[in-house]
Amino acid sequence: MKRMTLSLVIHNHQPVGNFDFVFAQAAERAYDPMLAALERHPAVRPALHYTGPLLDWLSVHRPDHLERLRTLVERGQVELLTSAYYEPVLVALPDADKVGQIRKMSRFLRESFGCEPTGAWLAERVWEPHLPKPLAEAGVRYTLLDDTHFKMVGLTDDDLFGSYVTEEQGYTLQVFGSSMLLRYAIPWRPVEEVMGWLREQAEAHPGGVAVMGDDGEKFGLWPGTWEHCWGEEGWMDRFFSALEESGEWLATRPLGEVAAEMEPLGRIYLPCGSYEEMMRWALPPDDFAALGRVRRELEAQGRQDVLRFVRGGLWRSFMARYDEVNQMHKRALWVSRKVHRMPEGREKAQALDHLWAAQCNCGYWHGLFGGIYLFHIRVANYGHLIAAEEMADRAASPVPWARVERGDLDADGHEEVVLNTDQQVLVFKPSYGGALVEWDWRDRRYNLLNTMTRRREGYHEELVAAAREGRLVLPGQTEVPDGVRVKEPGIHTRLFHDWYRRAALLDHFLHPETTLEAFYQARYGEQGDFVEQPYVARVEGGEGAVVLELAREGGVWVGDRQVAVRVEKGIALEAGSSDLWVRYRLTNLGDGPASLRFGVEVNWGVVGGDSKYGELRVAEGESRRLSDLGEQSAVSTLVVASRLPDLAGEVALSLSRPAHLWHFPLEAVANSEAGYERVYQGTCTLLWWEVALELGRPWGVEFRFALNAAHAIDR
Structure with a gap:
């Protein structure tokens, strides 16, 4: 009988910004044991993929691991796959960044391991039909995708024991289907059962190839898997021994060898997709639940003939579901254009590296765990974005500077206004309450508004x-x-769901009976139409300063009558300054006086705010945690601070009028491997006043925000 081939592809990844102890634990419990097992079983020949952030960490902390890997590559036992270096979802990148990141990884593998990679791993196996062209331009000859992609166009499991060729504009690419059955069986089902299935397929598909590609972390890092894979149960050694003993009818070979020798089975054009679970996660909450019910019903009925056509949403839908994902993605596109306009040289190369690190995928989606809700991952992404943009801006402007940039930054059909100085970058959405949606502190490489809106999730x-x-x-x-x-x-x-996007300089008119608890739970009566409605923007630029004037004429309910009110807010920045000035002016346009409760909301994204490192100071000597819920009257100054060593700094706010303060944590209820838990995502502060607004007598208040870096606040 002609031997069948089993091609195992193991993908090892840790995201940009992950904690050192996670890298170390993953190496100790998953990556090291896998190399040791391969050293014990030389006839088992897989393909391995390591992402750039992991390779960078291993180069510094575990060069011995890379040396062992190099030995396996040199003796022909292991093939290394290329990829976009920092593991972005490739479809979300401009083509120049797609190709640039892949070439960076291929160059690293060539220089570090002496190999020329021909296959590529796609982050989260997200596929769109345009990808063959940039992949081919970067030197990639083949990739692997989940069998889900192939079944959506009519293929069955029996059609997936070989590759297919696809193309875009004549640029060709071989694609292999990775078996979901094997992905779920290895290492969970008994070894004998897995080998029995492989024997059946070898008899049915002599000369074919069965492919399994999956995360390396499931081999020891996931809860309970170390003992199962490498401990007394020893699943992996038993499996590798069984593969070696089955050499008469089964060969384990790197997928690149198979791609080079085996003729494609035919031509194929695959639809947009990812693995089955990802496409379900991309759906809105009700549809997420509904699809789960439909799939369970069809599985119970044995309707595999129908199930293969049942799919969820597109990966890009995460940008529609989460404003925060879209903001970060579109900022990355904005910064990419700036960086690519830089003159060639060392500074551009450094800026590109920061940009590419900011494109790491983990902060751009959410499944059952983590993703965009991992605060430290968002912090890392923004940190690299801010660094890349600063390099590009400094290359284009003399220091100091203050300028205005305008355009549809977030691609929603409305113009945003960006106030850009050598110290700060502020992004305003006139179309959405005149809100400040991003505030980058360049000295700290930190987005001060890096929060999450509280949303329903399907789970x-x-x-x-x-x-x-x-x-x-x-x-x-x-x-x-x-x-x-x-x-x-x-x-x-604790499942509170916000009806508006959590940002800054959001303008509220509250019912006089609204309480802190009601506002915290987002279950209160908004009396005005300002929070999410459009403002008119006017920009003034002078020598070394920029001013943005935002105004809206709206209505506020006072009892059973609606009063016409004009809200104006002026924002001023100066070149070389870390201060921000905001001036509010309320004018009664109605036919009589009105008593209003007016508030200005700012949501602070201070990572670690739920720990001893986060501080909210409302009076000298009176310190609270950013995760506390509370209130304070007669507040004239407010300090929001981080004591984290790498991010230490504070924002000091002073007011021209004393205000009443409400503050509370923004917490998502998220799933985790240990169960459902509250996850801190930021802190909301609302400063409000009881305003007696007379005809012809505008009311006003001024804010001054001062950014103070660590050296200025050591205590």
């Missing part, structure tokens, strides 16, 4: 149902049938 339905049916399981409690683990009692009562 919240599971939590609510389990609470209703008494199936919640706390730490230390005995498991119950269909139990749902939670890390604290009553967490289902």
Whole structure:
């Protein structure tokens, strides 16, 4: 019988900005044991993929691991795949960045391991039909995708024991289908069962190739997997031994060898897609739940003939679901254009590297865990974006500078206004409440407004149902049938959902009976139409300063009558200054006096704000955590500070009129491997006043924000 080939592709990744201890633990529990197993089983010949952030960390902290890997490559046992260096979702990048990142990775592999990669790993296996062209231009000859992509165009499992050729504008690419069955079986099903399935396929598809590509972290890093894979159970060694003992009918070979020798089975054009779970996660919450029910029903009925055509949404839908994802993505496009206009040289190369690091995919989507809700990952992405833009701006402008940039930055059909100085970058959305949606502090390489709006997620339905049916399981409690683990009692009562985007300089008119608790829960009566409605923008630029004037004439309900009110806010920045001035002016346009409760909301994105490193100071000597819920009257000064060593700094606010302060944490209820938990995403501050607004007598207040770096605030 002609031997069948098994091609294993193992993908090892840690994102830009992840904690050192996670890198170290992953190396110790997953990456090291895999190399050791391959050293013990020389006939097992897989392809491995390491992402750039992981390679960078290993180069500094674990060069011995890379040396062992180099030995396996040199003896022909391991093939290394290329990719975009910092593991971005490739479809989200301009073509120049796609090609540039892949060439960077291929160059690293060539110089460090002496190999010429021909295959590429695609982050999250996200595919769109235009990809063959940039991949081919970067020197890639083949890639692998989930079998889901192929089944959506009518192929079955029996059609996937070989590659297909696809193209874009005549640029060709071989594509292999990775078996979902093998992805779920290795290393979870008994070794004998996996080998039995492979034997059946070898008899049915002699000379074919079965492909399995998946995350290396599941081989030891995921909870419970180290003991299963490498401990007493020793699943991986038993599996590798079984592969070696089956050499008469099965060969394990790197996928690149197969691609070079095996003729494609035919031509194919694949639709936009990713792995099955990702496409479900991309759906809105109700559809996420509905698709899960539909799939379970079809599986129970054995309708595999229908299931292969049932799919979820597109990866790009995350940019529609999360304003924060879209903001970061479109800022990356904005910065990319600036960086690519820089003159060639060392500074441009450094700026490109920061830009590419900012494109690392983990902060641009969300599944069941982590993703955009991982605060430290968002911080890292923004840090690199801010660094790249500063390099590009300094190359184009003498220091200091203050200028205005205008354009549809976030691609929503409306113009944004960017106030850009050598110290700060502020992004305003006149179309959405005249809100400040990004505030970059260049000295700290930090976006001060890096928060998350509280949203419904598809998996919240599971939590609510389990609470209703008494199936919640706390730490230390005995498991119950269909139990749902939670890390604290009553967490289902913390599902607060915001009706507007959490940003800064949001203008509220509150009902006089609104309480802090009601505002915290987003269950209150908004009396005005200013929070998310358009403002008119006017920009003034002078020598060394920029001023943005925003104004809206709207209505505010006072009892049973609506009063016409004009809100004006002026924002001023100076070149070389770390201060920001904001001036508010309210004018009564109605036919009589009005008593109003007016508030200005700012949402602060200070990572670690729920720890001892985050501080909210409302009076000298009176310090609170940023995760506290509270209020204070007669506030004239307010300090928001971080004591984290790498980000230490503070924003000091002074007011021309004392205000009442409400403050509370913004927390997402997210799933994790240990159960549902609250995850800190920022702090909301609302400064409000009781305003007696007379006809012909405007009311005003002025804010002065001062950014102070660590050296100025050591205490």
